Amino acid sequence: MAVEPAKDLAVIIPTLRRPESLERALRSVFAQTKALDRVRAVVVADNDPDGSAAPLIERLRHEAPVPLTYAHAPIPGVATARNVGLAATDAALIAFLDDDEAASPGWLAALLSAQAKTGADVLFGPIRGRVPKGTGWTTAYLERFFGRTGPTETGLTNDIHGCGNSLMVRATALPDDAPFDTAMNETGGEDDRLFTGLQARGGTFGWAADAWVDEFAPADRATLRYALLRAFAYGQSPSQMAADRGDRAGVVKWMLVGAVQSGLWGLASIAVAILRRPNRADVYDRLARGLGKVFWTKGFEPRLYGAAMLKRTV
Template structure:
């Protein structure tokens, strides 16, 4: 006799002082189709020291088709928040959705199907970047920046993306009580370190081409300055990882690549600026990533999360 279905998937949503976005993200999870027999819980990790998400969760609890778990983690930090979410569930499959994302109705079902078909440790899905009105000539660039494009078809891939819009096999991809390094709480990059370690252990990555989410960049992030600073930080990841892994030669090679990248794309950006081309944003992005590969050491790391994000939110509110 066949037993009852096993509910083995938890969705974790870290959030910090974005109640409207959180409500949109939660409602998109409540509306998921075809996963009633798999979804065990939805976990909201409130990373605001003031606990601002509690009222949103309390108001929406009855609308959630499964247990809606609230965890207050008052220590601001992206890794600390993700680890707190993991501590709130024992589910063997973990889906991460960011609070500024909205999942399509078949998002989770597509991730689950892709992971089971590909038999991979982590599967990622594509993202439509959305920016508020008023971003002018940078709109197309910012939409691409906050979005995520991948292969046209579902399949195994040889690299990882960010945690947002992902499904992970906990036993292999998220080992231990705190798989996300708290040292990255303020700067980010916690997913790069996690997936680099998984790759070194022989882990595999997959792509679910039809598991779409929309990502809505808030006004204080939907700027060219913010995007280029993030691009600089993204560029820092390869040499930083090489150094942490004890590979100084690879680190130096990345620095050389970065210097060339910064020089070539910096000149291209200058030329495109002279002719007032919108394409200069893409060139500036590539130059910034190159500079990040050169200036990757401590002291050059920009901070996007935790206390720094609280400061930005306070300024935006004022």
């Protein structure tokens, strides 16, 4: 008699007032060609105080090939939404998909295969960035910005990425009831903080080369201004992580690195702006990341999520 596979996996999708893209994300999970027999639940963590995703979940529940769970996270914030999603399931393995992403048909199988091969506590996969028409000369930059690349082969990695398109072993990567720091609700970086702690505990990270998803940047995010604000926030991360570890020498090192980068890329930015070089967005991005390493303390953190994001969707 064949032994049925354990239903040990939950897919968590945080969402905030994006019904069309949320439905696309959900249907991409429903369409997985393998590994659905491992799925205990797909959890939608609705971060809208009004609970606007509930009707969609009710509509899709009857046609979902796996259990579909609605979890309301009424306090706006990306960390809160992730914590509420986790609280709605006791699955041993957690896959995160963002509501503006769509998974390829072999996504879950590729993540699970990579975890079995590497034994990593956290797995990341590649992302193809998609932006709306009309982004002009910034299109190629924005597609790279919203995308994610890595090695062509599956294996362990020292590189840390964001939660979107990831698989985590709950016992090691997500040991607490609320592992995502809600102090990062509006700035983001809750995943960096989580992974820094895991790294300090000796945790391991892996890359699932075939676990592809597409990320469809909405129009309000597919702008140079938004991308550079996020690039600045990404630049803050090394300095902030060193500070979280109590590594003062590391903070000084990253601030010095950032100062050098800011000077070099600042001059380059002036030159490419005058010449209107087609790659100037990439130069501006490097400048923003350098500045972020220098100006990493509270008060300089961009408000990109939580209540700030809620205002943009009104």
